[in-house]
Amino acid sequence: MQLRLVGSPGCEPQWNIDNHKISAIGDDSTISMYGVSHIRFYYNTSSRDIMNFRLLFFRRYEAYLLTTFVPCIILYLLSELTLTHFRLDDFTDRITVTLSLLIVITSLFSQVNSTLPNSPTPKFVDWFFFYCILRVSFIFFLHSIICKRVRAWKTKDSSDIIVLVSGRRVAWVHEDKKHGHKAHFNMAEVINNAGITIITLMDVVALCLFIVWVVHDKHDKTKRFHALNVTSRYQRG
Known part of the structure; x- marks a missing residue:
């Protein structure tokens, strides 16, 4: 041989x-x-x-941690800042930042997927990117729901006042009612806080599942490998 x-x-x-x-x-x-x-x-x-x-x-995964996993974690943490550090009525900035982060994560996923070997079953990195995309997409839909609630509040709490000059109607002026402003606006804040709580729970569950998957998969392959015979050193004479 x-x-x-x-x-x-x-x-x-x-x-x-x-x-x-x-x-x-x-x-x-x-x-x-x-x-x-x-x-x-x-x-x-x-x-x-x-x-x-x-x-x-x-x-050897050190390079992948620096070039793939850590950047994705930073990106989806930035998406969560749109829920905590942006005003609820600032829909344009919130949705723009979220969509930009989603595009960057998708581009990074395509780049990484093109360099890794093809396999018929999903790899760990595939599930990781899928979770990142799903998480940022959930934040996108959350911003859309909050925007709808804020617009509904503005439509309901605005009244039209006719400005009359010398008995003639010259303009329509919208005036926001101060009464009830806080009550209606709190609904959007409740949705925002509920979204933050759900995302936090999703992160904890996903982290536990990923750790269990990686440890179990590595242990299973190592156990099956060590069950085979070991080559021994050739003894002379």
Whole structure:
């Protein structure tokens, strides 16, 4: 049985007999996206002369944290500021910022998805971006509901006054009633506060689900890998 490792320009993988691993030796500019575990194997039950090798690749995620996950977290936290630091009647600024953040997150998702390997099942990063888009979209609909309530209040609490000059009607002037202003406006504030509470609960639930998923998936793959036979060092004489 002959095994040969195929290298690439600037990187030459080699068998490491001392610790039963594969060593990738290359130039200083070589970027290795994965860490390789030691070799394990199992025999084919139908044919005893065939042996299958298994290698466990560990993705190095530090770069993805800096270029993908942290920027998305910052963006959807900025979307929440539109609920806490913008006036309720300032619909234009609230909706403009939300839509801009949604476009940026969608563009980042398309860029990341084009660089990752294709798979028939959704990956963790796919679900993460889907949650970010869903969260910002929920804030968009929340702003729309608040705007509708504010406009309904303005329409209900405005009265038309006819300005008369020398017995002739010259203009219509809208005057807001001060009585009942706070009561109607509080409905939009209640919706806004309820949205903040729902979003906070969504974040806590999503964070717990993501952590459980990642830990369980990693533990399952590692457990199945360690259940295989371990290559041992060749003993001479």
